[in-house]
Amino acid sequence: MRRSGRRLAAAALALTLPLAFSAPAQAHDRGADQPRIIVTQDGEVDDMDSFIRFLYYANEFDIAGIVYSSSRYHWAGNGADVAPYRWTGTAWVNEYIDRYAKLYPNLRKHAAGYPTPAELRSLYKIGNVSNVSEMTQVTEGSEWIKKTILDGKPGPLYVQAWGGLNTTARALKSIQDQYSGTRNWPALQRKISQKVVIYNILNQDATLADYIKPNWPDIKIIDNQSQFWSFAYLWTRQVPAAYQPTLKAPYMETNFLNGHGALLERYRTYRDGKPTPGDDENNRWRPDQNLTYDVHDFISEGDSPAYMYLFDFNGLRSSENPTYGGWGGRFAPNASGWIDTTDVNTFTGAADRAFPQTRWVADLQNDFAARADWGVTPRYRDANHNPRATVREGLDLSLKPGRSVTLHGRGSDPDGDAVSYRWWQYTDAGTYGGTLGLSTAGPNVSLTVPADATAGQTIHLIFEVTDGGTPALKHYQRVILTVR
The missing domain is CATH 2.60.40.10 (Immunoglobulins)
Incomplete structure (x- = not known):
């Protein structure tokens, strides 16, 4: 397996981090040469769909944690003075892993390195979920992130914020509380700032601005503030017409929704008639709403770019440098690391902030369709491979x-x-x-x-x-x- 030896960098700022090593296009073992990641998510419908896709690509990562967090869109309440808001519960993650377990024997026939269902369950932790931006409580999830940050493994450690960053903020605050003022604190803070890379989807709570940036100014942030919308609820406004067929109902039904096993039975689409328990305000499932979409059109995976950025198996080398671009978008240097930027839309000739993501939509959808087939195909020769x-x-x-x-x-x-x-x-x-x-x-x-x-x-x-x-x-x- 090839080590590239390059470093993820923003030359204008002279910011460097160790590289997540490239992986071959075909089957390989998980290990130190794969991107090491912690997923944090808030249980929105698009997080659920992003998590389903993530499980089909779980062999491409060294997964260090799956942590439930809150956001300004979803929180659990505290049973006292804070009521729950659009709360979808925490049981669905284990349910999806159980469904993944039914596909696991087939997935292993098509690529090596898929984690066992038991491994995934052991990585699932509940973090700070009681309220938006709540980071005063020390939780199982925050302690897991803290332990992972402080372990002896070298970076980078990619912490993905599919929701708010409050559980990650609590982990960093616990480290600061324990070590600040000690002789080794400056060196430890530098080491952590070189190790941790945050991929942030939107600003889904206040903890990045209020705590992380002021107290950890050297932690690098890959900030996706707008490109993700092209793979989210409003994709019809962002994705060029030539690429939209892979997001429309006939493609979705053929490649994902029909006959593709237990996990994709939970994959949500527009107007599918399947409400999300607890999230009564999200009416996109209702057949009488959102009439600009057909029943079973793609609904949203706005958080998937956080891990698709690390897809080095496809050969695009996007994790080497955020300015390179790939299935998870393209970014330009800014004061904190990198911010999503524009590509020239090849259909309009204009600079387009969505196009660094949308230019890959057909390719990444076809790739996912192949993996959906893997899950229900017990013989290697009966499915397609890259x-x-x-x-x-x-x-x-x-x-x-x-x-x-x-x-x-x-x-x-x-x-x-x-x-x-x-x-x-x-x-x-x-x-x-x-x-x-x-x-x-x-x-x-x-x-x-x-x-x-x-x-x-x-x-x-x-x-x-x-x-x-x-x-x-x-x-x-x-x-x-x-x-x-």
């Missing part, structure tokens, strides 16, 4: 302006399907502002580094291999040319 792309010259090249090069790509498929090839320049990810005239011939591409490119600028090229299976699956290789 092809494999490689580039002979390697993935990091350094060339002077005016130099020409031919890159030799190769594609293969474990199922014996025919493969097709495409090379394209990801102009938004590179720091060279112009476009190259790529000359392609099958899996190979020839190019010349432009004369106006200056030293240190980068050019990102994506080699894309698509198989002929159903659904059609892809694997990519990102080649980064750095100008000498």
Whole structure:
């Protein structure tokens, strides 16, 4: 398994973190070379759907915790002066893991590394759920996060905020309370700030602004404040029409909702007639509401980008640097780390804050559809699996302006399907502002580094291999040319 040795960085701020190592496109074992993550979520309908998808990709991560938190949209109440608000309970997580257990024997036939249901149950902890932004209580969830932050394993440790950050804030506050003022505190705080990376979806409570940033200013934050909406409730306004079919009812019914096992029986869609107990204010399930959507259109997985950012198995290398972009969006440096940014929409020609996410929708939906098949297909040969792309010259090249090069790509498929090839320049990810005239011939591409490119600028090229299976699956290789 290849170690890239690169560091996740925002060059303008000279912020560096250890890299989550790349993984092969096919089966592999979980371990130290995979992104280490803690999921925190608040039990909204889209968290539930994001969690279902997450379970199908659980083999791609070193999962260190699954923690229930609250948010400004959902809390449990305290049984006294705080009433519950849109509270969906905590039992559904274990129910979904039980349903995952029914698919687990099949999933293992298609890829190695899936955690056992027992492992997942052992990682599930209840955090600070009594109220929005509540972080005064020390909870099972906050202590679990604290213990994980303080363990001897090196970073990065990606803490994903699908809801509020209050349980994470409580964990950090407990560390501060215990060690602040001691001789080792400055060094410990620096070490933690280098280890922890927060992927924040929206600002779903006040604890990031009120506690984490003032007290832990060097913790890096990947801040998704708007791109996630393109994979959430209002996707019809964000996703280009050409990519919307994979979110509409016929695709959803064929690939997920019908005949795909116990776990996807719980996957929620628009107007499906299935209320969420406790969340009476969310009427998107009602057949007589939301009439701009068809029954069983995609509803929302607004939190899935938090872990899709770490999908290195697809070859996009997105976790190496948030500015690279991939299935979890693309980001630009800011004072706290990175904030979601724009790509040029290839359909409109305009800068579009949703497009770094929406450009991948068809690919990531087809990939999920294949894994949905894995869960109900006991024989490897009866399902589709990702092809494999490689580039002979390697993935990091350094060339002077005016130099020409031919890159030799190769594609293969474990199922014996025919493969097709495409090379394209990801102009938004590179720091060279112009476009190259790529000359392609099958899996190979020839190019010349432009004369106006200056030293240190980068050019990102994506080699894309698509198989002929159903659904059609892809694997990519990102080649980064750095100008000498």
